[in-house]
Amino acid sequence: MEGAVVGMNSVIATAGRGNDGVGFAIPIDMASQLADQLIKHGKVQRARVGIALAVLTPSLAKQFGLDSKTKGVLVGEVLPGSPADKAGLKSGDVITEFDGHPVLSVPTFRLSVASSEAGKSFALKYSREGTTHTTQITPVAAERVVFEQEKGQETQKEEPAPKSDKTELADFGLEIQPLTPELAKQFGHLKGVEGVLISSVKDGSPAEAAGLEAGMVISQVVQDRKPQAVRSVKDFQALASKSEELAVKVITTKGTSTFVTLAKEKKS
Secondary structure, eight states: OOOOOOEEEEEEEOSSSSSOSEEEEEEHHHHHHHHHHHHHHSSOOOEEOOEEEEEOOHHHHHHTTSOTTOOOEEEEEEOTTSHHHHTTOOTTOEEEEETTEEOOOHHHHHHHHHTSOTTOOEEEEEEETTEEEEEEEOOEEGGGOOOGGGSOOOOOOOOOOOGGGOEEETTTTEEEEEOOHHHHHHTTOOTTOOSEEEEEEOTTSHHHHTTOOTTOEEEEEEETTEEEEOOSHHHHHHHHTTOSEEEEEEEOTTSOEEEEEEEOOOOO
16 A cells, blocks of 8 residues: 555466466565575575474474473584584574574575575574574575485385394384495485384384384484484384383485484373
8 A cells, every 4th residue: 555565476376367366476575685686696596504404393392301382493414514513503403593583483494594695694593402502603605505315316225124134113103123234225325324224114103193104214312302323223222212202313215304203102
């Protein structure tokens, strides 16, 4: 009504070919920022900090010593040598503020970082083991921060190893086995990945509800508010036996990592 531009029309969802339906627009703040970059650089520059992010659920927040209502994003992986690494961030940290603004979700944080100015330092607040910390982080151009799984490495999928290597964890509804270099290659995992391989997941089990699938690797278990490395089946069994519910870090066959909450099956 005031003649101000609030967005630029992008697409329309319509049953016919007319202008009736639901229209979608790019917010003017974003469009203006992109226009400034085009004028200044001749192209749109996106920034990255080198973090693989995970959704912070209420149950995961409690595992990391935070209130279940805490808003933020969970750091799943930090790329060595990246801005996040130089800022001191680690897997298991919970980012709650960026540039003085609260972090409410993974998409909003990604957008804030991507649209930030590369080479400029920003204040970042995060929680580690229940304690709040602040640091400065300097995003860089996106092409300078590339995770290994984004380099298009070829993977070879084969059948899993013989059943004799497997250990059943009935409480969780899954089977695990040692992760050998051969199995890591078969399931497309990067060289050097450590943990235990999920060989099967029972239908309707807590493991299936958590989104776990055969071929994934459990690399860490959260204990005492911080991630603990899992290097063997015995390691995982020892950590898993201490709680009815635990947070685990899993690495997918696509090379991405995330945290999920895994609960033991309730006995009737």
